[in-house]
């Protein structure tokens with residue numbers, strides 16, 4: 001693998017001297033123009049770029065951004081990992097709306113609940129530099145929905161790919177002077193893809209495994225997702241407008257080979273109502289009021305697996321099932337004021353989140369309901385202000401602070417269950433079914449343009465986030481029995497403290513006529529970082545009502561790393577595109593590496609682009625990951641490299657794309673795609689083998 005990596009880096013260096021003048025490096029111009037709007041700690045992915053790829057969802061599409069990795073348990077539903085931080089350590093929103101998933105195993109991460117066709121662009125803030133939303137501890141990923149263009153509009157896309165993949169969408173819109181409206185529909189379907197060894201990814205279990213798919217389900221739908229959305233906007237008087245967005249998504253029959261269960265359904269409803277007052281007074285540029293609600297209803301079970309075959313104990317269609325619901329109701333009020341060239345952003349951010357999940361299992365409690373996520377109420381209230389001001393022609397500073405109050409209560413966690421099941425795992429700590437905390441976050445950023453084409457960024461930040469309801473209160477008791485003498489329980493830690501991230505960032509961006517490079521490095525000191533821990537059986541192995549467990553603990557940790565991307569314009573309308581990203585994490589309490597940190601990864605591509613036509617070949621690669629946490633039995637993952645080719649044609653109203661990912665049908669594993677609990681089966685799911693696709697897109 002190292003030889004391979006060196007080859008990639010050497011070829012990049014050898015190609016550099018061939019930089020030359022092409023008449024109009026259009027692609028480079030576009031990158032420079034786009035780059036000039038965002039500092040080097042931010043990235044922006046447009047949906048046009050996404051359309052070139054066969055990405056199944058937002059998480060997969062974002063993998064092209066260095067520092068972003070996707071983690072998944074099946075063919076779809078990629079969870080976003082930003083510089084090694086995942087779950088509630090980062091914020092993933094759409095138009096500022098929170099959609100927390102319902103599944104305790106994160107079958108439905110936040111980004112799963114939006115469709116590409118709803119989205120115009122995705123903004124990524126790397127590091128704790130966003131103060132608008134609670135919990136942007138490691139960064140923010142915010143998708144912005146499509147704006148309605150004046151007059152009538154129609155957009156349609158159809159992608160057909162290997163394994164009967166069909167992704168299609170259509171939106172129709174009309175933009176008038178006072179009223180605007182948009183309606184959209186998207187459908188996604190695929191059979192289980194095959195990995196490089198020629199096997200369906202549903203066919204990864206040995207014949208004697210209870211977790212293997214039943215014969216009739218090996219080649220059944222991998223997912224079947226319908227999404228509908230409407231948007232209406234009304235301008236009441238000059239500068240006062242109100243917009244209402246409604247969306248409903250029904251995901252059915254989603255397979256998760258990495259887990260013990262699959263999703264029967266995952267239904268999401270979203271309402272977002274935003275009112276904007278422009279220039280309400282001399283000093284105030286804008287006041288925005290946003291009210292939203294999201295609802296998720298998720299059901300998973302093992303009915304497609306051998307484990308659900310009836311026997312003495314299994315008397316229903318399933319051996320195990322989890323029924324989960326979650327809602328978020330939020331209000332944001334923000335105002336932007338200006339005085340000269342200085343700008344002040346301030347606001348209030350409030351939301352209420354409820355999460356409830358009930359597990360039933362034949363093997364442990366004879367189908368008795370178990371409050372796995374015990375109907376947790378979580379309120380968070382935040383106040384923030386951010387000030388930015390140019391100090392001179394070449395220097396701008398930006399800084400701000402945020403104060404948060406949060407409260408969590410497990411309403412379905414009885415005193416008896418807390419004392420009898422939770423307390424023995426955390427002896428010496430006094431556990432409660434409610435928690436609250438105050439936290440202050442702040443940052444200071446500096447942007448410098450010392451000479452033409454060069455931009456420097458320096459940032460210092462300290463941010464905090466509340467432990468999430470799962471980390472605090474999850475409870476899945478597995479009582480040792482004849483069939484399973486030494487099971488693993490799941491136990492939240494109600495005495496967890498909030499995580500704090502103290503981070504420093506440096507960035508450098510250079511834009512020249514033939515060459516654009518953007519590099520950044522970061523160092524993150526995490527106090528009370530929440531990590532998974534293995535806890536021994538408090539009442540001795542194989543006896544009593546308790547078993548060994550996986551739980552959570554606060555530890556001190558550090559994560560550091562960096563990313564670099566470069567684009568160069570060569571002769572003959574050719575462009576060289578490259579990126580590298582590295583993240584390293586250490587648990588300072590145990591001295592071991594942090595678990596679930598992506599390895600060194602990158603890409604190197606050559607693209608011919610004359611605006612109306614392009615063809616590109618890209619090599620994506622990752623080094624082996626041997627920095628694993630032995631305390632969690634985390635396994636090492638080998639390095640890999642795969643080749644993707646694609647091309648596209650842009651006509652007046654039509655765009656056509658075709659390509660093959662993993663051209664040489666390599667059999668490989670992504671480091672992050674398996675250590676997933678609860679309900680991980682322990683089997684690694686390989687990545688998709690050779691995958692061909694064709695997309696036609698129409699718009700006017």
Ligand SMILES: [Cu+2]
Pocket residue numbers: 103104105106107108262263298299300322
């Ligand atoms: Cu689930």
